[in-house]
Amino acid sequence: MNTGTFTISIDFELYWGVRDSRGLDAFRDRLDGARKAIPLMLNLFEQHQIHATWATVGFILCSDRDAALSAAPIERPGYENRALCPYRYLEQSTALDGRYHFAPELVELIAATPGQEVASHTFSHYYCREAGQTVAAFRADLAVAVRTAAAQGLVLRSLVFPRNQWNPDYLEVLAEHGISAYRGNEQGWLYAATNRVEQNAVRRIGRLLDSYVNLSGHHTYPLESCAGGLPLNFPASRFLRPYSRRLAWLDGLRLRRITQAMRHAARRHEVFHMWWHPHNFGIDTDQNMGFLERIIEEFEYLRRHDGMRSLGMAELADALTAR
Known part of the structure; x- marks a missing residue:
């Protein structure tokens, strides 16, 4: 490819992403x-x-608790840590506040906006590296995610593994269900896919420091390096860490960390893949939106001067397979 690429993926979870913690x-x-x-x-x-890819938990497409339970697969993950199971939570929460769990109207708004891809974050925010779950249960979960999306006229082509617990044993299941792209993790020990227990304080502190100072590299890559059988892995490059009042004095470093990686990708014709959650912008929204605008200003400059382009994950897969 003779241009750099700016890719955004957004993990749209509502309460399902943090319910157990x-x-x-x-x-x-x-x-x-x-x-x-x-x-x-x-x-x-x-x-x-x-262009952006919105990896959406399948529950969010449901209208309410009854619809979510009705769509649920028969085979469910048997997590050893029972608090991880969202189905127990659904069954026990008879007075569930839909505002924090379901948002089909927001999914419709995303789908109606030019350049936006509605993708999968699994149906139940499925944890692929937690003890007790199986490939069979994951297959059942993904089948329901695809079916629920199809009922709303959506075709799922990309997937982000919840909590970045991507599992090579499950890639064949993605291909079975028409998923052509997934977001892998940045290279290195700090970003390795692990279960909840292995996400220790040392890793978290290391990732925090890496958001301000280049400890691990830019994590950009040539699109051709992702070639292979489906599904294609388009690894993350950088998590857009939200605004922190305590660390606001370091925001110049946080911005420079991102823009230097973007320039590196643009001038070497590589991919820079940034991601975040909508709830990261849920407080201090003005500050977070202002920071995002500064990143997009940098992209506009790189688009004008270096030909950088914006592609979602499915578009990356199309660009690669077309070659």
Whole structure:
């Protein structure tokens, strides 16, 4: 490829992404804010012709608790840590607040915005490296995700593994269900796919430091390096860490860390793949949106001067397979 590529993937989870680790009351403000931030992101993307992949938990496409339980597969993950199972949570939560769990209207808005791809984050926010789950249960989960999306006229072509627990044993299942692309992890020990227990403090602190100072490299790559059998792996390059009032004085370093990697990709005709969650913008929304605008300003400069382009994950797969 003779141009660099700016790729964005967004993990759209609502409460399903943190349900087993955060109480709803403690996270409510972020989730309310995410609902406001998503239209702002979409408007910004449309204004600047930014393409993005929205990896969406299948539950979110459901209208309510009854619809989610009705769609649920018969074979479910048998996590040893039972708190991880969302089906127990659904069955026990008879007074579920739909605002924090379901949002088919937001999915419809995403799908209607030019350049936006609705992709899969599995149906149930499935953890592929936690003890007790199996390939068979994952296959059942993905089948329901595909079927639920199809009922709304959506074809799932890309997937992001929840908590970045990508598992090579499960790639064949993706191909079976028409998934042609997935987001792998950055290279190196800091970013290795692990279960919850192995995500220790040392890894978390290392990733935090790496967001401000280049400890691990730019994690950009030639698109051709992703060639192979389907599904294709388009690894992450950088998590867009949200604004922190405590660390705001370091935001110049945080921005430089990202823009230097973008320039590296643009001038070497490589892919820079950035990701985040909508709830990361749920508080301090103005500051987070302002930071994102500065990143997009950098992309606009690189598009004008270096021909950098914006592609979602399925578009990356199309560009690669076309060659």
